Amino acid sequence: xxxxxxxxxxxxxxxxxxxxxxxxxxxxxxxxxxxxxxxxxxxxxxxxxxxxxxxxxxxxxxxxxxxxxxxxxxxxxxxxxxxxxxxxxxxxxxxxxxxxxxxxxxxxxxxxxxxxxxxxxxxxxxxxxxxxxxxxxxxxxxxxxxxxxxxxxxxxxxxxxxxxxxxxxxxxxxxxxxxxxxxxxxxxxxxxxxxxxxxxxxxxxxxxxxxxxxxxxxxxxxxxxxxxxxxxxxxxxxxxxxxxxxxxxxxxxxxxxxxxxxxxxxxxxxxxxxxxxxxxxxxxxxxxxxxxxxxxxxxxxxxxxxxxxxxxxxxxxxxxxxxxxxxxxxxxxxxxxxxxxxxxxxxxxxxxxxxxxxxxxxxxxxxxxxxxxxxxxxxxxxxxxxxxxxxxxxxxxxxxxxxxxxxxxxxxxxxxx
Amino acid sequence: xxxxxxxxxxxxxxxxxxxxxxxxxxxxxxxxxxxxxxxxxxxxxxxxxxxxxxxxxxxxxxxxxxxxxxxxxxxxxxxxxxxxxxxxxxxxxxxxxxxxxxxxxxxxxxxxxxxxxxxxxxxxxxxxxxxxxxxxxxxxxxxxxxxxxxxxxxxxxxxxxxxxxxxxxxxxxxxxxxxxxxxxxxxxxxxxxxxxxxxxxxxxxxxxxxxxxxxxxxxxxxxxxxxxxxxxxxxxxxxxxxxxxxxxxxxxxxxxxxxxxxxxxxxxxxxxxxxxxxxxxxxxxxxxxxxxxxxxxxxxxxxxxxxxxxxxxxx
Ligand SMILES: Cc1ncc(C[n+]2csc(CCOP(=O)(O)OP(=O)(O)O)c2C)c(N)n1
Ligand code: SF4
Ligand SMILES: [Mg+2]
Numbered sequence: 048x049x050x051x052x053x054x055x056x057x058x059x060x061x062x063x064x065x066x067x068x069x070x071x072x073x074x075x076x077x078x079x080x081x082x083x084x085x086x087x088x089x090x091x092x093x094x095x096x097x098x099x100x101x102x103x104x105x106x107x108x109x110x111x112x113x114x115x116x117x118x119x120x121x122x123x124x125x126x127x128x129x130x131x132x133x134x135x136x137x138x139x140x141x142x143x144x145x146x147x148x149x150x151x152x153x154x155x156x157x158x159x160x161x162x163x164x165x166x167x168x169x170x171x172x173x174x175x176x177x178x179x180x181x182x183x184x185x186x187x188x189x190x191x192x193x194x195x196x197x198x199x200x201x202x203x204x205x206x207x208x209x210x211x212x213x214x215x216x217x218x219x220x221x222x223x224x225x226x227x228x229x230x231x232x233x234x235x236x237x238x239x240x241x242x243x244x245x246x247x248x249x250x251x252x253x254x255x256x257x258x259x260x261x262x263x264x265x266x267x268x269x270x271x272x273x274x275x276x277x278x279x280x281x282x283x284x285x286x287x288x289x290x291x292x293x294x295x296x297x298x299x300x301x302x303x304x305x306x307x308x309x310x311x312x313x314x315x316x317x318x319x320x321x322x323x324x325x326x327x328x329x330x331x332x333x334x335x336x337x338x339x340x341x342x343x344x345x346x347x348x349x350x351x352x353x354x355x356x357x358x359x360x361x362x363x364x365x366x367x368x369x370x371x372x373x374x375x376x377x378x379x380x381x382x383x384x385x386x387x388x389x390x391x392x393x394x395x396x397x398x399x400x401x402x403x404x405x406x407x408x409x410x411x412x413x414x415x416x417x418x419x420x421x422x423x424x425x426x427x428x429x430x431x432x433x434x435x436x437x438x439x440x441x442x443x444x445x446x447x448x449x450x451x452x453x454x455x456x457x458x459x460x461x462x463x464x
Numbered sequence: 465x466x467x468x469x470x471x472x473x474x475x476x477x478x479x480x481x482x483x484x485x486x487x488x489x490x491x492x493x494x495x496x497x498x499x500x501x502x503x504x505x506x507x508x509x510x511x512x513x514x515x516x517x518x519x520x521x522x523x524x525x526x527x528x529x530x531x532x533x534x535x536x537x538x539x540x541x542x543x544x545x546x547x548x549x550x551x552x553x554x555x556x557x558x559x560x561x562x563x564x565x566x567x568x569x570x571x572x573x574x575x576x577x578x579x580x581x582x583x584x585x586x587x588x589x590x591x592x593x594x595x596x597x598x599x600x601x602x603x604x605x606x607x608x609x610x611x612x613x614x615x616x617x618x619x620x621x622x623x624x625x626x627x628x629x630x631x632x633x634x635x636x637x638x639x640x641x642x643x644x645x646x647x648x649x650x651x652x653x654x655x656x657x658x659x660x661x662x663x664x665x666x667x668x669x670x671x672x673x674x675x676x677x678x679x680x681x682x683x684x685x686x687x688x689x690x691x692x693x694x695x696x697x698x699x700x701x702x703x704x705x706x707x708x709x710x711x712x713x714x715x716x717x718x719x720x721x722x723x724x725x726x727x728x729x730x731x732x733x734x735x736x737x738x739x740x741x742x743x744x745x746x747x748x749x750x751x752x753x754x755x756x757x758x759x760x761x762x763x764x765x766x767x768x769x770x771x772x773x774x775x776x777x778x779x
Contacts, residue, residue, distance in 0.1 A: 069556050072549060098556050100548060103590030107545030110538050110587070114514065114549025117536060119563075120556050122549075136539055247534045247550065249510045249567040254535035257524035264526055 053225040055218030056081035058186040059125065059151050059211075061225070062193025064095050065233035066149075069120035069240065071099040072111040076130040077163050078215035079153040083125060105134035109141060109150075116146035116208075117255055119242035121197070123148065127215060128155035128169045135173065141208050142177020142272060144256050145245055147200035148208050149193060150178065154317065155215040156404040164405025165215040167317065167369040171377045177272050178210040179279055180346040182316040184302075186223040189213050191296055192343075194228075197237050198286045205275050205282055206243060216405060217318040228294055236293050276347045283344060300349035303356055305331060306338035310361040311420055312393075313413070314340045314382060319368060319402050326413030337417060342378075350385045358391030362424040364416045368402040375432040376400045395423045401435030408435060472665040479505045485530040489522050493694025495701055496520065496603035496684030499658035500574070503601060503680065506668040507570055509533055512550050516543035516575035516584055519610045520603065534569070541583045543573045544591035547598045570599065570672060577604040577618030580681075581639045592648045592677045599671050600679045602641065605686035613689030622753045624741045625689070631744060632753065641681060646715050651676030653715035654723075657683040659701025663712055663723055670714070683710045691740025700738055707735040708761045711768070722768055729765065732758050 053061065059082045063071065073083040089095035102108040105126050116122045126134065131152055141148070152173070154165045170180065181196055183189045189211065196209040213219060228236075247253065259265050283300060291297040304324050306312060313323045320341040330337045340356055340363075342349060357363060367376025374380065379398035386392040397420050401408045412435055423430040448454050471477060483504045490497045496519065504511070511533035515521055517540035524535050538546040551571045557563040575584055580602040591598065607613040607625050614627040617639040628634040645653050651674045654667040664682075671678040685700040687693065692700060704710035705724060709732065712724040733754060736742040745753050 069560075070549075070552055072552075098552055100552055100594065102545055102548065103586045103593075106539070107542050107548075107587045107590060110542035110545040111549030111552070114536060114538070114546040115553035115556075116549075118512075118550045118553035118557070120553040137542065140539060247512050247536070247554075247569065248563075249569050252509075252532060252534040254524045254529040254531060256537040257526050257529065257535065258521055258537065259526045 049227040049229070050224055051227060052222040053186055054081065054220055054222050055183075055186045055189050055213045056153070056220070057085050058190040058225050059193060059213065060085035060089070061227055062190045063123040064089060065190070065228060065230060066123065066194055066197045066237045067121065067234055068097050068123040070112075070115045070122045071097060072108045072115065072122070072124050073099060073101050074103075074105050074108045074126065074130060076105075076127045078155060078219040079125045079127040079130070079151065081219065082151060082153070105130040106137055109134040109137035112148050112150070113137065113141040113144050113146050116148045117144060117245050117247060119240075119246045121148075121240040122146075123151075125151035125153065127153040128157055131169050131173060132157065135176070138173050138176040138178055140256065143268065145206045145272075146208060147206050149196045149200055150208060150210045151193070152210055152212045153215045153219045154212055162404045163215065165217060165368075166403045166405070167367075170210065170212045171369050173210060174346065174377070177276065178208045178346065179205075179276060180344070181209065181211045182343055182345055183211065183213045183218065184318050184320045184341060186218060186221070186225045187296070188298070189218065190225055190227070191290065191294070191298065194233055194237055195283075195286055195290055195298065199279060199283055201241065202282050202286070203243060204278050206245070207272065207275055207279070212317070214318040232293060236290065279347050280344070280349060280351070298343060299352070300342070300344040301352045301356060302341040302343055304339040304341065306340060306356060308336055309338035310336040311417060311424070312338050312340050312357070312360055312363045313366060313416070314342070314363050314378065315366045315368075316342055316345065316378065317368065319366070319408055322408055322410070323366065323413060326410050326417075329410060330414065330417055335417060348381060348385060353382065353385050354389045354392070357386055357393055358389070360393045362393050362395035362397060362420045364397045364399060364420045366399045366401060366408065366416065370400050370403060379432070394427055395420065395429055397423055397430050398432040399435060400432065468666060470666040470669055472662055472669065475662060478661055478665055481505060483509065483532050484523075488530050489525060490519065491686075491688045491694070493687040493697040494519070494684070495658055495686060495697045496605055496682065498697065499603060499656060499664065499682035499684060500601070502658055502661050502664050503656075503668050503682070504533075506665050507572065507599075507672060510569045511572050512536065512569050513572045513574050514538055514543045514546040514550060516540050516573070516579040517610065518576035518579060519605070520574055520576070521610070540579050542587045543575050543579065543584060544587040544596070544598070544600065547571045547573050548591055548594065548596050551596060551598060571597070573598060573600045575600070575602055576609060577602055577606060577641070578608045578616035581617035581641050585644075589648070592645065592650055595676050597675050598677060600677070601682065602679065603682045603684040605684040605689060606638070607686075607689055609686055609689050613686070622742065622745055622757065624744055631747070632750065633741075633744060641679070642713075642715070645679045646720070649718075650679060650715070652678040654679075655681045655683070655711060655713055657701045657705060657710060657712065659683075659698050660705065660712060660724070667714055667723075670716070674716075689741070692738055696738060700735070703730065703735040703738065706730045707732050708765050709735050711764070722772070725768070725772070726765075729761070732761055
């Protein structure tokens with residue numbers, strides 16, 4: 048067995064290598080750059096047989112990705128944060144082109160203020176683009192998810208681009224032991240690239256991505272994407288089962304941790320969910336009946352799985368590492384709308400926002416969230432959304448401002464924190 | 465006159481097929497469409513046209529297409545990047561023998577001046593840097609035509625557009641796309657006009673035979689945006705050449721050659737007076753604008769004539 052200590056970025060590069068990609072259009076951005084550097088080195092040293100082209104921007108990178116996939120090759124590409132937003136016009140376009148490529152997003156908070164550290168506002172801005180989304184919490188999962196993502200994207204019933212998300216720093220630059228599948232086994236699992244019906248050929252000319260006139264034609268194609276994206280729930284199950292049979296690792300649509308018999312659940316995506324796992328262990332040791340749900344598949348949203356996993360619980364604490372200003376956490380909205388009116392749905396779904404721009408979520412905060420949840424469940428009232436921030440952090444910020452002679456009037460000083 | 469190395473010597477050498485079928489939703493008398501017709505007929509069937517948003521994006525409207533080759537609509541900013549992806553993929557498929565060489569295609573970008581001189585310039589510049597083997601066709605209707613002819617970086621000084629309605633028209637100057645490309649050593653560059661089909665055919669033939677990034681800028685009289693009757697499109701094309709407003713030229717091997725030297729240039733007013741977008745220039749108080757335009761043209765052509773003479777004496 049080939050087990051190595053790999054950063055999340057190098058694990059992603061291995062995913063691309065094992066999937067036998069033909070083409071990598073690229074543009075550098077932290078904390079993603081190590082992925083394209085790794086693949087570039089493998090290509091330059093002849094270890095990997097693929098074409099890599101550095102474009103002038105992510106907008107161009109995604110256009111080239113779509114153009115190449117539509118011409119009939121297997122395409123992989125990667126970006127982060129500002130890059131994802133810069134290319135956003137093409138995210139929507141590529142889903143409409145129905146090109147089955149895989150895009151890695153290494154999550155990083157969005158400016159302003161500018162930061163390199165992670166949260167999920169970048170990837171969730173692509174939520175409605177038509178890209179399917181897989182969210183990872185370990186380096187092993189990154190590699191494995193890329194193999195699964197190519198199968199999902201290229202499946203004839205789906206033909207949609209897939210985004211695989213990993214958190215900057217916490218995964219991108221963190222080394223973990225990763226089992227690297229045998230190249231032949233990986234190739235057998237992913238299979239050869241079948242361009243299907245989207246394919247430019249000299250002897251069979253086609254027009255792609257053309258204009259439509261009128262809402263009827265427009266809706267027809269948009270609904271088709273919706274049908275394909277929903278179909279991906281079932282297809283994902285098949286592919287994950289095949290993956291498990293081949294490699295022994297299982298990836299459910301929602302990863303449930305110590306959820307058996309739990310009255311309360313945390314719900315999180317990404318690498319910070321591993322912090323929640325620790326908190327669950329501690330709380331369990333203290334006598335709590337608590338567990339964790341970690342959706343891996345966010346698009347399509349695994350409603351049925353969530354409803355089954357949530358049924359009969361007292362409450363869920365959704366911890367969002369993103370903020371939709373003027374509303375709250377995006378996952379919280381998703382979870383609430385998925386469970387509303389469902390038999391056995393927990394009466395309380397509490398919303399917390401934390402971990403923005405790489406800010407830690409401490410064990411004590413998880414305990415506090417569990418307490419909040421329990422209290423709300425006792426009252427039977429949905430509590431208001433909470434933004435995680437400690438008095439200590441605020442004091443430290445103000446001290447820093449004082450030192451720098453940058454004391455400022457604060458917006459939202461009245462807000463409870 | 466020097467003999468020209470081309471299969472297009474006389475008008476009857478021009479192809480008599482029409483690759484682009486009729487019945488599209490493009491305006492009557494569209495000079496851009498005429499040039500595109502002529503260009504595609506020379507390029508032939510094995511093309512992939514990668515399009516940027518503009519008037520011509522409405523050529524293919526689902527489920528109909530006038531193209532006999534392939535077509536990919538991308539976005540306003542990134543058609544050259546789309547062309548890169550298509551070319552890279554074709555090269556990969558050829559290298560891996562997944563397609564045969566007769567399945568290869570000519571990759572073409574089709575965009576307007578607004579895309580070519582502005583929002584698409586970054587993607588274009590990248591494609592030139594990478595020596596992408598493609599032909600960029602810019603139909604120049606001197607404004608954002610599709611959105612109702614607002615001024616673009618391709619709009620000439622003084623022209624009235626829907627965002628330059630003042631008494632003096634557009635206060636900026638037409639961006640010199642030809643020189644921007646030239647400075648970066650493309651494989652081939654040319655200006656063409658649908659009103660000069662033989663000159664156009666020779667240039668497209670050349671662009672097709674040369675590997676690397678090529679640009680064709682096609683003069684595109686636009687009845688809708690320039691305000692003239694559709695039937696005068698060709699006449700305006702001819703006047704642009706005879707007044708020297710639209711020089712026909714090409715760049716190859718580091719040299720610019722004018723493929724047509726107007727012997728006796730007509731005054732620029734002959735061209736201006738035909739178009740509503742210049743009508744205000746004839747109002748009292750705007751004489752200076754016309755004078756400036758004429759002086760600029762005279763200076764341009766004096767410079768061209770001088771360089772022709774000096775190269776002739778060298779020979
Ligand atoms: C990102 C983006 N911004 C704006 C538009 C709106 N738009 C569509 S076509 C167009 C004008 C294009 O001008 P040009 O490239 O000269 O082509 P023309 O319309 O003249 O054919 C504009 C502004 C767009 N499609 N995409
Ligand atoms: S607006 Fe002008 S360039 Fe556009 S289609 Fe009409 S005539 Fe042609
Ligand atoms: Mg234009």
